[in-house]
Amino acid sequence: MTRSRSKYDSGCPVAYALDIFGDRWSLLVIRDMAVKGARTYGELLAGWEGISTNILAQRLKQLEQAGIITKQKDPDSGRSFVYELTQKGRDLAPVLIEIALWSGRYNPDPDAMTGFLDKITADRTGTEARMRAGERP
Amino acid sequence: MTRSRSKYDSGCPVAYALDIFGDRWSLLVIRDMAVKGARTYGELLAGWEGISTNILAQRLKQLEQAGIITKQKDPDSGRSFVYELTQKGRDLAPVLIEIALWSGRYNPDPDAMTGFLDKITADRTGTEARMRAGERP
């Protein structure tokens, strides 16, 4: 069969990207992995926002299919798997960073600052480089 | 009444942003305005991907409430309105740019290049500055 394209794909690069992570949860999963270093199903499930388990399973499959993450057996535990960002996934760091910087500028809630925003404000280039290199946070 | 917060708001800056444009269509509407200069309901409806009219109306209301766009009567025509990005909306330019650059790197479809990607590849800083200034494309 031919390579299927989403019904939304218009040839626009923004639309291509939104086909992959343009929903409520995908970018939050990527954020949990890129910023918080989450690597297992359980860690992702216990994220800040509370994704439901069936949606998480579905998103992980989609992200794996899209080449954003990989899934491997945990060598140290027969019952758990390790999810990791690929280079393609880690290269979303600048997107996460720009989104966070924008929110930092416009979110009126002073409590909304997190370590991530502090980090990129202090050293954007270094943080981005470390994220792209896949360094654990 | 107190200022309501979305059920997804976790204090994370990425989640704050996704509350506003973390869905299938909002960023595409913003792109049509920021990149293509769309300013009327009809222009937005005729966008590349074919948003349906009820969803467009709903998203425009949400984006207006979030302070991303404004809606004014067209002084030259009693039956049409002019939608414009606010500074908050225009400041999403770096987000759109990083998304497009990422897609340019990873979209295997060689037809997927658009004028926008060409522009930011040739002169990212200038294009970003012009978008933030609200210059018509």
Added chain:
DNA sequence: TTAATCACTTGCAAAACGCAAGCAATTAGG
């Protein structure tokens, strides 16, 4: 003064989502 046009709204079927419960494969404890 009749017909288009513009900016929506409404109705309804289909798809996606959210919650809770269940389940199979490990592994830790006794």
Added chain:
DNA sequence: CCTAATTGCTTGCGTTTTGCAAGTGATTAA
């Protein structure tokens, strides 16, 4: 060993969101 807990999901089902089509009201062009 046997049992219980943990991990990583899947299944059912009611609710919400989306997509398509048709309709509406206020201009405005012919």
